[in-house]
Amino acid sequence: MAILENPQDRRILEQSLFCQGLSASDLDLVIAQAHTQKLRKGAVLFHQADSASSTYIVLSGQLKLTQVTADGARTFLRLLGPGQLLALISALEISNYPATAKAERPSVVMGWEGKTLDQLFLEVPGLARNGLRILYGRLREMQERFGELAAERTERRLARALSKLALQVGRPGLNGAIVLELTLSREELAEMIGTTLFSVSRILNQWKKNGWVLLGRQSITLTEPDALGRIAEEDVG
Template sequence: EIAKRIPLLAEASERELEAFEQFAVLKTFAAGEQLAFEGDSCPYFFVVLKGRMRVYKIGESGREITLYYVDPFESCVLTAFCILSQTPLPAYAVAEETLEMVVIPSGEFRKWIDRFPVWRDHTFNILSRRLGEIMATIEKVAFLRVDERVAVFLIQALPPSRDVLAITHDKLARELGTTRVGVSRVLEEFEKNGWVSLSRGKIHIRDRHALQQKAKNTLLM
């Protein structure tokens, strides 16, 4: 049963489980597959079971910025917003990895929000958590220099137990909503300072303390 794979349904009532089994459908998407475009309607709500989804915006210049990722047993806050407000999706979504998810028709999901506490609580949880992340992303883009944003990203992406991040300059630029040239210039400066070393598709942290100092005034944003 699909329900047994979803932790949030561990304490669901019999009525909640019956409704889930009746309407939930398992779907799989290939890595790199476009899942949604800005302006799309939202025909279903979903819970990711395996893989990762990237949710992002594209500016008028064509530059991308990552808003957040949706990982296993999570749902997309903007999809929930789209369904509940019955407005178009305000972002793009792509399968970052091979993606397996369970989908629920949006009409049924709206009913479940009213009837079933497990889905109401899940929705409020993702709303409260993700909206804070989105606001933090907007603040960083609006108020931080590129070098500060790169330092913050590296510190947050790599726990102290790791010192190598597999990421291209192009992908890092998309994460931060800036240009590849700008990211490369910053990383080259960091390398010159001895803070990082660069190899093809990888960034090696050499001086975590220096990066933390660069990021220290921004990590609380």
């Protein structure tokens, strides 16, 4: 049974897409069937190809998902912050983890074993509906990413990637800025959008000159997020 050490954890669960709209009693049941796990920076929650035994939601910290392709190339997939779900595939009990999840900073996750989650889906139908919505969102995101690779210029792909990261792990800065505290390298950003390190560096440096971003050692501050938003959403006719 999970013990919520931080009172903020319940609020994070209530606001997460996975538990959104659940009654207090249903949320109590979901929490009661879970376990919590603390991860030090650099700890691996699970490895790619391990048996998919549990599904997790991030309570604090930040996890990075990476995948090694058949030809041995490592690809960055996504960052996950508080309230975000990973490895819902465990409820299917038919597969292995398709990626590796590593803590980028000290983190706490809440998890459910696959059989437990499958039973919760029967007892709390709203949880199952939320899970399907999340899976659909991830599928749509991958379809959009393939479309971007085929048809969109690199600058737009990078603007869209940073805008998504701002929603996932960004925090408010001064004067409307959004701070992305990232351990991602520029090479990993390039992997994320299917381009070269040179292209990412060139675009970021130009945006810095424009006053749209500030580049730190492990952070990117979007000083003009609206400017990047316009690039991300511009027509590509």
